[in-house]
Amino acid sequence: MSGPAPILTGFRQSVYTRVVRIALAEKGVAHDYEEHDPFAPDAQGPHPFGRVPVLRHGDFRIYETAAITDYIDRAFDGPALMPEGARPAARVAQVIGIVDAYGYWPLVRQVYSHAVYRPALGEPCSSDIITEGLASAPRVLCALDSLVEEGLVLAGGFTRADCHLAPMIAAFSDAPQGAAMLGDFPRLAAWWAAARERPSVMSTQTPLSPGGPGR
Numbered sequence: 702m703s704g705p706a707p708i709l710t711g712f713r714q715s716v717y718t719r720v721v722r723i724a725l726a727e728k729g730v731a732h733d734y735e736e737h738d739p740f741a742p743d744a745q746g747p748h749p750f751g752r753v754p755v756l757r758h759g760d761f762r763i764y765e766t767a768a769i770t771d772y773i774d775r776a777f778d779g780p781a782l783m784p785e786g787a788r789p790a791a792r793v794a795q796v797i798g799i800v801d802a803y804g805y806w807p808l809v810r811q812v813y814s815h816a817v818y819r820p821a822l823g824e825p826c827s828s829d830i831i832t833e834g835l836a837s838a839p840r841v842l843c844a845l846d847s848l849v850e851e852g853l854v855l856a857g858g859f860t861r862a863d864c865h866l867a868p869m870i871a872a873f874s875d876a877p878q879g880a881a882m883l884g885d886f887p888r889l890a891a892w893w894a895a896a897r898e899r900p901s902v903m904s905t906q907t908p909l910s911p912g913g914p915g916r
């Protein structure tokens with residue numbers, strides 16, 4: 702299946718939008734893009750829970766980033782973003798679950814937002830929230846570091862796990878405290894050192910201006 706070019710609705714500074722952009726870039730899928738700021742007051746977007754991203758492909762509309770990257774991988778030609786085998790595939794789902802359930806909030810919404818994004822935009826920020834995020838982060842980074850060590854995922858072949866994790870670690874390590882902490886997890890840090898050089902990751906960077914970095 703391929704059909705018309707998909708349309709991604711996202712927010713330039715959104716890490717979840719970047720996940721989808723990375724997946725589209727890895728698959729080589731040409732697409733259109735519509736900007737929507739879900740944080741704007743009274744924002745009326747296409748997502749029933751007020752989030753981004755959303756993908757439209759012909760008459761098919763889908764939200765929830767893990768579902769979107771699964772769809773992109775199956776619906777378009779290009780290199781497979783899922784590994785062969787039950788265990789590596791399960792590890793991919795596990796990394797995505799860790800990112801969503803335990804990673805995004807402390808790494809991005811607490812550390813990155815309050816140490817980098819909000820200060821850059823002159824928005825109020827809280828050192829207590831940064832401290833909370835930094836307290837939660839090691840458990841997340843440790844779990845991911847162990848998975849890298851095992852070698853079934855985040856181990857060279859670029860998969861949906863890499864797509865989902867890269868924007869989160871990019872944001873976290875934009876904060877000096879985050880970069881320092883990442884160094885305590887050498888296998889994960891080595892994964893990131895390689896992943897950040899990937900063309901799909903480099904081409905989807907969102908610089909601080911205009912509009913600020915990711916969150």
Ligand SMILES: N[C@@H](CCC(=O)N[C@@H](CS)C(=O)NCC(=O)O)C(=O)O
Nearest residue numbers: 715716717739752753765766767916
């Ligand atoms: N579960 C959603 C999470 C998406 C998400 O949280 N997106 C953020 C931007 S990175 C958002 O739209 N936040 C708006 C808000 O929290 O109000 C997914 O997997 O797509």
